[in-house]
Amino acid sequence: MHSDQESIRKTIRTYWMIGAALFVFTGITVAVNQVHLAVPMAITVALIIATMKGSMVASVFMHLSHERKWVYGALILTVIGFAILMLVPSLTINDSIGTPVHVASPAGEHTGH
Amino acid sequence: MDMNIPYTVEERPDTGLTNGKLGIWLFLASEVMLFGALFSTYIILRMGAPEWPHGELNVWLGMANTFILIGSSVTMVMAWASLKLGEWGKHRMYLALTVALSALFLVNKYFEYAAHWAHGELPDKSTFLAIYFTLTGLHGLHILGGIVVMLYFLGPGAKLYKKSPEQFTNRIEYTGLYWHFVDLVWIFLFPVLYLL
Numbered sequence: 001m002h003s004d005q006e007s008i009r010k011t012i013r014t015y016w017m018i019g020a021a022l023f024v025f026t027g028i029t030v031a032v033n034q035v036h037l038a039v040p041m042a043i044t045v046a047l048i049i050a051t052m053k054g055s056m057v058a059s060v061f062m063h064l065s066h067e068r069k070w071v072y073g074a075l076i077l078t079v080i081g082f083a084i085l086m087l088v089p090s091l092t093i094n095d096s097i098g099t100p101v102h103v104a105s106p107a108g109e110h111t112g113h
Numbered sequence: 114m115d116m117n118i119p120y121t122v123e124e125r126p127d128t129g130l131t132n133g134k135l136g137i138w139l140f141l142a143s144e145v146m147l148f149g150a151l152f153s154t155y156i157i158l159r160m161g162a163p164e165w166p167h168g169e170l171n172v173w174l175g176m177a178n179t180f181i182l183i184g185s186s187v188t189m190v191m192a193w194a195s196l197k198l199g200e201w202g203k204h205r206m207y208l209a210l211t212v213a214l215s216a217l218f219l220v221n222k223y224f225e226y227a228a229h230w231a232h233g234e235l236p237d238k239s240t241f242l243a244i245y246f247t248l249t250g251l252h253g254l255h256i257l258g259g260i261v262v263m264l265y266f267l268g269p270g271a272k273l274y275k276k277s278p279e280q281f282t283n284r285i286e287y288t289g290l291y292w293h294f295v296d297l298v299w300i301f302l303f304p305v306l307y308l309l
Binding site: 004005008009011012015016018019022023026029030033039042043046047049050053054057058061062068069070071074075077078081082085086088089092093 | 172
C-alpha cells in the first residue's frame, strides 16, 4: 500500500506535466493555423499534433501505457474497425461498380466513321 | 445467498481486470466506432463538396473550450489520484472543479450555438453546418452525461466511499476513463471543425 501511494505521488507530477504539454500543443495548433499553410499541409500538421495530444491523454490519463492484455485486445479490435471506417471514404471515391468504364463521346462517333 | 456483484474490487482471475473496468473499455470501444462513423461521414462529405467553408467558426472560443476540457481531464485524474492517496477532501474539490469546467464548456457552447442561431446558420443551411451540429451536439450530450455521473458521485453516490472505499475509487476511475475519452474526441474535433 505504501509503495502504491508512493508511485501515485510520483505519477501526479506527470499528470500536471502532461496537462501543461497539452496546453502548449493546443497553442501550437492554433499558431500554425494562423500561418495559413496550403490545405494538405495544414491538415497533415493539425492531425499530427492532434494524434500526439490524443496519445498523451490515452497513455497517461487513461493509463494505457500499462494496462492488461484484455484491454489491449479490445482496443486492437477497435483500431481494426476504426481503420475500416476510415477506409470507407476512399472506397466510396474509388468505387467503379455501376460506372461505365468507357463511354464513347458523341464527337468520337462522328469522327470515327 | 450472497447477492453481491462479483469482481467490483478484486480482479477476475481470467481477465486480470474488474468487471467494471472491462465493461467501460468495451463501452469506449463502441464509442470509438460511433464517432469514427461520423468522422468518416465528414471526410466523405468534405471530399465530395465542390467548396468547403473556412473561418465560419470562432477559433478563439473553440481554443478556450479545448483548454477548459484539457483542464477538466487533469482535475478528473487528480480526483482519482486523491482517492488513491486517501485524501477525501481533495477528491471532492477536484471532482467539483471538473464539474465546474464541464459546465463552463457547455456555457461556451451555448453562446456559440446562440450566435449561429441568431445568424440563421442552422443545420439545414449547409452540409458543413449539418455535420458541425451533429458532431458537436453529440459530443455535448456526452459532456452532459459525464456531468450527471459526476454530480451523482458528489451527491448520493458518495455514500459508497464509507462502505467500500476501493469500489468507490474504481467507479471514479471508470468515470475518469469516460471523461478522458470525451476530451480525446474534442482534441480531434477542434482542428477538424474549427481550423481546417
